[in-house]
Amino acid sequence: MGVVFDASFGDSLDDLLALSLLYLLDSKNECRVAAMTTTKPNLGSAGLYEVYQKLYGGRPMAIGMCTSGQGKETGSLLAAAVEGQTISVKSEIDTAEPHGLIRNVLQAYHDGNAAILSTGPGGNLKDLLGLPTALPVVKSKVKVLYAADAPANWPTPVVKVTAEMGAGLNYQPKAEDFAWAEKHPVALALAKEPNAKLNRAAMVAVLKVVRGAEFQVTDAVLQELVAAKPAPRQRMRFFGD
Amino acid sequence: MMTRKALSRRTMLRGAGAAIALPAMDAMAPALRASQLPGPKPVRMAFVYVPNGIDMRNWTPAADGPLTAELPRILKPLEPFKKDITILSNLTHNGGRALLDGAGDHGRCCGGYLSGVQPRKTFVDIKAGISMDQIVANQIGSKTRFASLELGLEDARQAGDCDSGYSCAYTNNLAWRSETQPLPPILDPRVLFERLFGTGAELSPEARAQRAKYRRSILDFVMGDTRKLEADLGPTDRRKLDEYLSSIRSIEQQLERAEKDNSIINPGMDKPYGVPADFAEHFKLMTNMITVAFQADLSRVVTFLVTHEGTSRPYREIGIADGHHPLTHHMNKPELIEKVTQINTYHAQQFAGWVEKLKAAKEGDSNVLENSMIVYGAGLSDGNRHTHEDLPTLIAGNGGGYIKSGRRITARRETPMSNLFLTMMDRMGVQVDHFGDATGRLAGLDLA
Numbered sequence: 001m002g003v004v005f006d007a008s009f010g011d012s013l014d015d016l017l018a019l020s021l022l023y024l025l026d027s028k029n030e031c032r033v034a035a036m037t038t039t040k041p042n043l044g045s046a047g048l049y050e051v052y053q054k055l056y057g058g059r060p061m062a063i064g065m066c067t068s069g070q071g072k073e074t075g076s077l078l079a080a081a082v083e084g085q086t087i088s089v090k091s092e093i094d095t096a097e098p099h100g101l102i103r104n105v106l107q108a109y110h111d112g113n114a115a116i117l118s119t120g121p122g123g124n125l126k127d128l129l130g131l132p133t134a135l136p137v138v139k140s141k142v143k144v145l146y147a148a149d150a151p152a153n154w155p156t157p158v159v160k161v162t163a164e165m166g167a168g169l170n171y172q173p174k175a176e177d178f179a180w181a182e183k184h185p186v187a188l189a190l191a192k193e194p195n196a197k198l199n200r201a202a203m204v205a206v207l208k209v210v211r212g213a214e215f216q217v218t219d220a221v222l223q224e225l226v227a228a229k230p231a232p233r234q235r236m237r238f239f240g241d
Numbered sequence: 242m243m244t245r246k247a248l249s250r251r252t253m254l255r256g257a258g259a260a261i262a263l264p265a266m267d268a269m270a271p272a273l274r275a276s277q278l279p280g281p282k283p284v285r286m287a288f289v290y291v292p293n294g295i296d297m298r299n300w301t302p303a304a305d306g307p308l309t310a311e312l313p314r315i316l317k318p319l320e321p322f323k324k325d326i327t328i329l330s331n332l333t334h335n336g337g338r339a340l341l342d343g344a345g346d347h348g349r350c351c352g353g354y355l356s357g358v359q360p361r362k363t364f365v366d367i368k369a370g371i372s373m374d375q376i377v378a379n380q381i382g383s384k385t386r387f388a389s390l391e392l393g394l395e396d397a398r399q400a401g402d403c404d405s406g407y408s409c410a411y412t413n414n415l416a417w418r419s420e421t422q423p424l425p426p427i428l429d430p431r432v433l434f435e436r437l438f439g440t441g442a443e444l445s446p447e448a449r450a451q452r453a454k455y456r457r458s459i460l461d462f463v464m465g466d467t468r469k470l471e472a473d474l475g476p477t478d479r480r481k482l483d484e485y486l487s488s489i490r491s492i493e494q495q496l497e498r499a500e501k502d503n504s505i506i507n508p509g510m511d512k513p514y515g516v517p518a519d520f521a522e523h524f525k526l527m528t529n530m531i532t533v534a535f536q537a538d539l540s541r542v543v544t545f546l547v548t549h550e551g552t553s554r555p556y557r558e559i560g561i562a563d564g565h566h567p568l569t570h571h572m573n574k575p576e577l578i579e580k581v582t583q584i585n586t587y588h589a590q591q592f593a594g595w596v597e598k599l600k601a602a603k604e605g606d607s608n609v610l611e612n613s614m615i616v617y618g619a620g621l622s623d624g625n626r627h628t629h630e631d632l633p634t635l636i637a638g639n640g641g642g643y644i645k646s647g648r649r650i651t652a653r654r655e656t657p658m659s660n661l662f663l664t665m666m667d668r669m670g671v672q673v674d675h676f677g678d679a680t681g682r683l684a685g686l687d688l689a
Binding site (some may be wrong): 094095133 | 338651
């Protein structure tokens with residue numbers, strides 16, 4: 001299962017934790033992070049995705065970034081998460097158009113073997129459906145969309161991501177849980193914003209997307225997985241790598 | 242007041258078996274629409290495709306924006322024309338990637354290069370997409386004698402499996418008239434010459450040889466018309482006509498030399514009758530004829546498959562006996578990379594020769610290059626790893642004052658190559674809402 005992760009990335013601790021969890025599951029070969037896109041027109045937001053990709057040993061990939069709309073400002077959480085990180089995303093040309101990128105990556109998946117998790121505004125998804133060649137791709141490839149703000153005309157099953165999804169959960173991440181990495185964005189963010197708001201819905205959505213809607217998410221599961229160090233990757237090497 | 246009847250843009254010099262179109266001349270001005278002489282000229286478009294990727298380390302300039310620094314090694318032959326070219330970075334063909342179809346990057350990257358689709362993996366019931374040159378040719382082709390011209394330098398089969406299950410039709414053709422009909426390139430300069438300046442009758446190789454035995458210049462056959470025309474022309478037009486006919490004569494002489502050499506040199510393989518044994522000579526002949534075709538407005542759309550995708554052609558003329566394709570899988574061995582770079586540079590050198598010709602072909606107060614968009618590039622970037630992003634692409638010419646050249650423009654990552662094609666179609670006067678996998682027009686190419 002390939003998962004496209006779309007968020008106003010860097011605005012909430014929930015998204016940082018959700019992506020940590022998603023990448024952990026990727027490292028355990030339970031899923032693949034197919035693409036990461038941000039609705040936030042902010043290079044720091046795109047750069048933070050790059051930090052994750054490198055930190056978790058993910059495949060190098062273009063990062064989708066919306067270049068217009070709201071959310072340009074760098075909040076204190078994002079600023080903390082990217083502080084001191086090595087980031088090669090320096091300008092818009094280091095990023096990709098989110099809608100074209102999502103369409104392209106979906107084409108590489110078998111029918112019904114991809115999902116999209118979108119925790120932010122639905123702008124990138126609306127743009128995706130606006131691409132003339134995207135609709136049949138979305139229809140055939142995307143098994144389910146978990147979204148906080150799904151377009152009304154989305155052609156495959158949609159599960160609304162709401163704060164209620166995390167109701168009853170009390171998982172509380174600690175900076176030291178992420179000490180396996182020298183500069184884990186969550187640890188940096190927590191150090192700066194120890195009382196950052198948390199509703200856990202995005203983490204629940206990640207587990208539902210990857211393990212199925214029936215999967216029961218508990219605090220113990222989150223405690224075990226969210227901050228875990230990724231498994232070492234066995235990757236194929238090519239001549240020239 | 243004396244008035245002289247304007248010369249028709251369609252005037253031809255005719256003779257037995259010959260019909261030579263004329264370049265734009267002052268005497269035609271009154272007969273031409275306001276959109277033509279002496280104002281804007283017709284915009285021409287060509288695609289020059291080189292196979293097996295390019296060594297990007299020696300292709301990509303260090304910085305974006307104006308090309309002020311010395312060009313990288315492969316592009317060095319284009320140094321004198323730095324102000325006339327635009328280097329584009331980050332253009333991508335997603336359809337060239339495996340997606341779910343496994344191996345076959347060479348088949349996919351060429352088969353879908355001008356259509357922006359992923360070709361069907363098959364060598365039986367081929368299917369790609371109508372290529373953008375043919376969309377343009379369909380719409381504006383009626384304005385010229387040939388809606389489009391498809392050329393190449395390397396003989397290649399059209400059927401069978403050429404790359405991991407992909408038909409040779411994909412690796413060996415650039416232009417596609419429909420999803421299922423590729424347009425094989427003309428390889429033989431004599432065939433192209435006869436097509437451009439003959440009356441359309443196909444000659445067998447034997448008949449051609451017979452004719453060659455008694456050959457006179459094609460100009461001899463149209464001498465009567467030429468003299469009549471000259472009498473009606475002013476001194477500027479007379480000089481222009483003389484230069485133009487001289488260039489045709491020069492092509493004829495090149496052809497004759499090539500055919501003579503061919504009878505002496507045994508290339509060790511079957512070659513069409515008029516194909517020169519020498520690569521550079523062949524390239525020059527074909528591009529000289531395209532220049533004349535552009536000058537005379539015989540066609541505005543050309544595709545030129547230099548050699549076919551996956552070719553293992555050696556380049557002994559520059560001391561490289563290894564095949565091109567095997568070399569590109571160089572395993573990072575510096576001595577093999579060096580040879581790839583030399584081949585890439587050799588190709589660019591030939592291309593630079595053509596750019597020089599186009600620039601020298603005057604057209605009113607501008608030249609043919611200024612009024613053209615000649616795309617030079619490949620369907621793979623790194624030929625070793627078969628990558629389909631950041632495809633090596635440059636445009637020579639200004640598209641009739643549209644492209645602000647002398648720059649490197651870097652698009653956002655993953656920008657579809659189809660965005661460039663959509664923009665070029667606009668410039669050719671062909672409006673389509675959507676093409677291939679385009680996400681929009683290519684930003685930053687125009688003068689704005």
